[in-house]
Amino acid sequence: MGEKEVSKQFLEAFEFQGIKRREFLKFCGATAALLGLSELYIPKIAAAIEKAAKRPPVVWLNFASDSGCTEALIKATYPNAADLVLDILSIDYNETIMAAAGKQSEEIREKSRKAGGYILIVEGGVPTKKGHGMIAGKEMLDILKEMAAPAVAIIAVGSCATFGGVPAAKPNPSQIIGVTEALKKAGVKKAVVNLDLCPVNVEYLVGVVVNYLLLGKLPELDSFGRPKMFYGQTIHDNCERRAHFDAGRFVERFGSNEEALGYCLYKMGCKGPMTYSACPKVQYNDRVSWCIKAGAPCIGCAEHDWPDKFAGFYNRLPDVKLPGIQATADKIGAVAGVATAVGIAAHAIASSGRAKKAGGEK
Ligand code: SF4
Ligand code: SF4
Incomplete structure (x- = not known):
């Protein structure tokens, strides 16, 4: 597909969901600006997203948090970020919003793990004190370890997942830590993109995902694993x-x-x-x-x-x-x-003088 051409079929699919072509290209323009790219990249971004219509799989794990980041995602309205992320990516597993529950959801997670090749998004801190954070009888730390290994990219969203956040505040009885530290503890050597904010800014997440789709790699990170494009200035x-x-x-x-x-x-x-x-x-x-x-x-x-x-x-x-x-x-x-x-006093005196001169005593 040429750079100037955006798949008709793809746009039709979006239009079917009420997202017009103009809105889609507006989104691509906003994303280019977000990534610090010139307008020349808009067709490339459109093409990268179109290519993603094959729906790269996403596994979204929820650990110790208030699910505020999931809420931020599903409530995002500009530029239909949630629709785009939810529709261009196949979110195969997210306990908070998926219909499946119990045994069925565990089977879905296991199926994703076996298939591998997914983007792993983690929300929430990781409790490391035994029995303080379990899903389906499994320690959250163990779930993270087994799901991280087959992932093509790992993104920690929100301050809880990045460095522990509110759940890890003193005295931190559940010994909660962030994903990077948890993976280190579990002996998994993998880079983590940290989108540290409470809650995550969905546009940062969209920016990282589009960057990945566009360039096939994660953005440049600072010493805390945060994308420099979003965390380079105070x-x-x-x-x-x-x-x-x-x-x-x-x-x-x-x-x-x-x-x-x-x-x-x-x-x-x-x-x-x-x-x-x-x-x-x-x-x-x-x-x-x-x-x-x-x-x-x-x-x-x-x-x-x-x-x-x-x-x-x-x-x-x-x-x-x-x-x-x-x-x-x-x-x-x-x-x-x-x-x-002093300035205000001088101004007041000067104004008063002018007013008097003009005969306008107030
Ligand atoms: S302005 Fe400060 S408190 Fe508000 S979201 Fe950004 S970093 Fe957090
Ligand atoms: S200019 Fe003032 S309000 Fe703005 S970030 Fe600095 S200290 Fe905060």
Whole structure:
């Protein structure tokens, strides 16, 4: 198939499900942007997805979590990501959403394991204390071990699967660990793509899957196994409130005028300066909003060892410095605050003078 041609049959199949050609190509364009590729890649992405109409199998394991990542997947609406992922991939096993249960679901998992060649997606941390995490009488760690071996790629979705997340927070009575560590413990040597976030951003998952379909390999990873294309910069680097941080304009209290003005949330505990993720660019909910845009400080859920690492979600990160200035944001904030106050006072006096000159006493 030529690069400029998208299979008619494939698109018809999508149109049958209410996804129009324009929407499909829009999705390909959005995915190209997500992967940092030029528009020239849109036909290639379309072709790669079309090729995937053969439905590469996916096994999705659910371990210790609240199933928030599965929920994020099935609730995704832009650009019908769930439909695309669910339809271009054959999700052969996902306990949370599959109709089968009990013995029948175990048979499906076993059938997939024997056939091999699937993409293994893992949601949830792995309990390592005996008897603390079992499915059909089997330890979750053993299930992971046997399902990881025949997989062509392993993707850990959400903070629980990547590094343990909330279920692994202190005191962690079930001794929960992330997939990478669990596989190491089980003696399985395989690369894991870590999509660390709570819950996973479905667009990151779609991006990794399309990257795999397009190039036949996993994206370049950082030292924590996270794709550099999504975890190469801090939240702070791309935050829409960054100008306020640089100018020392901070929210000091929820419900204040500063909050209404959308000032920087650093003093309200924002962990954006130490958190690596593309949240400001990719956003959530149809790219409509994300934590900071919605008015909440970033709590750093994309970082390993979260939530313990950033416990005290509203506590300020210590000693965050402004670029090139040897002072903490607190000090700069105080100085800038005084400067702003002086500026406002001067402006008020000048305005008052102008108003009087114009004869407009108010
Ligand atoms: S501290 Fe948080 S709210 Fe302020 S600019 Fe950085 S990321 Fe944005
Ligand atoms: S902005 Fe921060 S808290 Fe929100 S999803 Fe991204 S990393 Fe997590």
